[in-house]
Amino acid sequence: MDLSGKSYKAFTERQEALKKQYSRKQAEKQHSKGKLTAHERINLLFDSGTFEEIDAFVTPANQPVEFGKVERTYGDGVIVGHGKVNGRLVFAFAQDFTVMGGSLGNVHAKKIAKIQEMALKMGTPIIGMMDSGGARIQEGVASLSGYAAIFHNIIHSSGIIPQLCVIMGPAAGGAVYSPALTDFVFMVNHTSYMFVTGPNVVKEVLNEDVTADELGGAEVHGRKSGVAHMIYDDEENTILALKKFLAYLPSNNVENPPLVADDGSTPDVNEKLRDIVPDDPNKPYDVKDIIQLIVDKNSFFETAELYAPNLVTGFGRLKGKTIGIVANQPKVLAGVLDIDSSTKGARFIRFCDAFNIPILTLEDVPGFLPGKDQEHAGIIRHGAKLLFAYSEATVPRITIILRKAYGGAFIVMNSKSLGGDFSFAWPTAEIAVMGPDGAVAILYRKELAESKNPAEMKKDLVKKYRDKIANPFIADELGYIDEVIDPAVTRKKIISAFNALSNKWVKVPARKHGNMPL
Amino acid sequence: MNDKLRIKKLYALSSENKKFSFSLPLKDKIRIGRRDYAVQLRDDEKLGTYILWKNRKYPVEIVRSRQNKYEILFNDISYTFTVETPFSLQRMKVLSSGKGKKEQESLRAPMPGKIIDVLVREGSTVTRGEPVVILEAMKMQNEIQSPVNGIVKSVIAKSNTNVMKDDVLVEIKVE
Numbered sequence: 001m002d003l004s005g006k007s008y009k010a011f012t013e014r015q016e017a018l019k020k021q022y023s024r025k026q027a028e029k030q031h032s033k034g035k036l037t038a039h040e041r042i043n044l045l046f047d048s049g050t051f052e053e054i055d056a057f058v059t060p061a062n063q064p065v066e067f068g069k070v071e072r073t074y075g076d077g078v079i080v081g082h083g084k085v086n087g088r089l090v091f092a093f094a095q096d097f098t099v100m101g102g103s104l105g106n107v108h109a110k111k112i113a114k115i116q117e118m119a120l121k122m123g124t125p126i127i128g129m130m131d132s133g134g135a136r137i138q139e140g141v142a143s144l145s146g147y148a149a150i151f152h153n154i155i156h157s158s159g160i161i162p163q164l165c166v167i168m169g170p171a172a173g174g175a176v177y178s179p180a181l182t183d184f185v186f187m188v189n190h191t192s193y194m195f196v197t198g199p200n201v202v203k204e205v206l207n208e209d210v211t212a213d214e215l216g217g218a219e220v221h222g223r224k225s226g227v228a229h230m231i232y233d234d235e236e237n238t239i240l241a242l243k244k245f246l247a248y249l250p251s252n253n254v255e256n257p258p259l260v261a262d263d264g265s266t267p268d269v270n271e272k273l274r275d276i277v278p279d280d281p282n283k284p285y286d287v288k289d290i291i292q293l294i295v296d297k298n299s300f301f302e303t304a305e306l307y308a309p310n311l312v313t314g315f316g317r318l319k320g321k322t323i324g325i326v327a328n329q330p331k332v333l334a335g336v337l338d339i340d341s342s343t344k345g346a347r348f349i350r351f352c353d354a355f356n357i358p359i360l361t362l363e364d365v366p367g368f369l370p371g372k373d374q375e376h377a378g379i380i381r382h383g384a385k386l387l388f389a390y391s392e393a394t395v396p397r398i399t400i401i402l403r404k405a406y407g408g409a410f411i412v413m414n415s416k417s418l419g420g421d422f423s424f425a426w427p428t429a430e431i432a433v434m435g436p437d438g439a440v441a442i443l444y445r446k447e448l449a450e451s452k453n454p455a456e457m458k459k460d461l462v463k464k465y466r467d468k469i470a471n472p473f474i475a476d477e478l479g480y481i482d483e484v485i486d487p488a489v490t491r492k493k494i495i496s497a498f499n500a501l502s503n504k505w506v507k508v509p510a511r512k513h514g515n516m517p518l
Numbered sequence: 519m520n521d522k523l524r525i526k527k528l529y530a531l532s533s534e535n536k537k538f539s540f541s542l543p544l545k546d547k548i549r550i551g552r553r554d555y556a557v558q559l560r561d562d563e564k565l566g567t568y569i570l571w572k573n574r575k576y577p578v579e580i581v582r583s584r585q586n587k588y589e590i591l592f593n594d595i596s597y598t599f600t601v602e603t604p605f606s607l608q609r610m611k612v613l614s615s616g617k618g619k620k621e622q623e624s625l626r627a628p629m630p631g632k633i634i635d636v637l638v639r640e641g642s643t644v645t646r647g648e649p650v651v652i653l654e655a656m657k658m659q660n661e662i663q664s665p666v667n668g669i670v671k672s673v674i675a676k677s678n679t680n681v682m683k684d685d686v687l688v689e690i691k692v693e
Binding site: 031032034036082175190191232233234237239276281282283284288292298302305329331333334335336366367369371373390420435437 | 536569575580582583584585586596600602606607609610612613628629630655656657658660661
């Protein structure tokens with residue numbers, strides 16, 4: 001039978017009409033703003049020829065009351081469907097700004113909700129590409145309720161399937177909460193914005209002049225608010241990075257992360273690791289130099305790079321297996337734990353725990369950041385999040401103490417008593433309740449005050465403290481760490497430790513959920 | 519890169535805004551300005567990755583990469599560049615023509631501490647990531663780096679003085 005026959009006429013006509021709908025003019029309009037069209041984004045994301053669109057021919061819902069115009073177009077401003085990304089099944093939706101500004105109407109929302117439910121049932125990741133003006137005013141409460149249904153689905157699927165979000169245009173008002181609820185948010189510099197209230201309302205209510213970029217651009221969310229995790233300069237690279245990122249993650253919470261063939265080019269014993277931590281404990285270094293030498297070559301993918309850079313988080317591979325990495329960064333703010341780094345770390349750890357990704361902690365932390373700023377803003381309850389997240393995690397957990405491990409921060413950073421599986425220390429490690437100066441000042445306050453030469457006496461005591469107490473050997477002899485290791489063999493040690501932990505099984509008591517100090 | 523967009527050309531844009539173009543799939547040729555150079559990229563066990571040019575081998579090491587941004591070490595000199603597609607290059611032009619760039623950057627103290635050393639003077643040229651001030655805080659001599667390429671307009675920080683969080687240390691005129 002051939003398609004030009006009479007009974008297929010309506011079918012082919014409809015196909016033609018849909019094709020016509022995506023005109024060149026609309027594509028040029030997006031391109032002139034430095035943006036791609038929804039179709040182009042979908043094509044970039046999925047392996048060539050694997051995307052299957054669902055509900056391409058649905059039309060907008062009828063308006064309850066005639067007010068404003070609704071374009072009677074196919075699809076209602078969003079493309080949804082499934083396909084393969086790096087050969088694995090993935091569901092996705094891409095909002096189309098060229099149809100009524102990508103506004104979210106009732107049908108539009110139902111399409112998204114439909115594939116959210118499918119992704120959950122199939123146990124596959126879901127990716128949302130947002131480019132929308134917000135709720136569709138013409139459709140009123142139906143549109144709002146559509147948002148709520150989408151949020152509910154995200155929360156329902158949270159921790160079961162990875163949910164990723166790419167902001168590729170505006171996301172304003174209620175729309176911002178759907179990315180905020182997902183696991184990772186990608187943003188494109190200069191062409192994507194997120195805010196609860198836009199610049200016009202800010203101007204009206206507070207009389208404050210602010211541009212969309214200053215209020216909620218990628219830079220703001222990547223660096224200051226921490227809402228966005230990964231920022232790139234253009235849409236192509238954002239989508240390509242997302243594909244790369246997805247390769248670290250399992251499809252759902254009962255699978256393990258995909259195994260990538262290891263080319264064996266990374267040496268298991270590397271003497272370069274001995275030279276990175278400076279002899280002077282007051283000198284900073286870049287912890288990422290250490291990470292690069294431990295994980296498979298070029299496999300480190302940093303998350304939330306610009307936000308709270310004093311704590312580095314990201315994924316890497318060991319012999320092709322995904323691990324999550326949490327590392328204090330002595331190069332930034334001396335690597336202290338503050339409010340932002342605690343919440344950043346906690347969220348990352350919980351993601352790894354939910355998706356069976358073992359966690360490696362590299363520790364060099366002088367402590368929590370002191371001061372009124374932090375105390376008044378609630379470092380106690382925010383720091384507790386990191387503590388809670390580590391202690392709660394049941395995935396394999398290994399710590400390497402590189403240098404400083406003082407006080408509460410030593411406890412928080414995955415100490416063995418918090419349920420960490422293995423703790424190793426480099427010979428450069430300093431493990432104690434507090435740093436030498438603080439300890440001497442407290443323990444010898446009276447003696448120092450009475451001394452004829454307090455400076456000299458203090459210097460001697462600090463040296464004694466450093467030699468006798470602030471070292472890894474006491475902790476090793478007492479069993480609070482498992483082994484003091486030569487930095488050169490770190491990778492080898494970690495690989496064998498994670499292998500030993502590969503069947504780790506922890507039974508947690510039944511409960512509805514814990515009560516994390518949010 | 520994706521076959522749907524049929525990209526035939528890629529560009530490498532160096533931190534000094536120099537442009538190099540490559541054809542896709544990669545051929546043993548690179549175009550700089552208007553001239554083509556026969557350059558080959560090879561791998562072996564001893565040297566790792568190296569560039570073969572006029573029968574001489576020059577080892578290349580990727581120090582850091584982040585999606586399309588690369589830092590490489592070549593002849594012991596580090597270079598940073600980004601890889602751009604024709605579309606992303608176009609986009610860059612569209613966006614940079616629209617908005618004025620920030621002219622001046624104030625470098626502020628990220629936390630309270632004591633200034634140990636100021637490494638620049640008025641009129642010094644600084645590059646992005648270059649240490650400008652050493653601030654001792656949390657028992658660490660923190661390097662405070664310049665966030666931009668530019669010229670130091672004024673130095674407010676003084677050695678051996680205490681600063682509070684967000685105090686301006688150095689002002690830099692963005693280039």
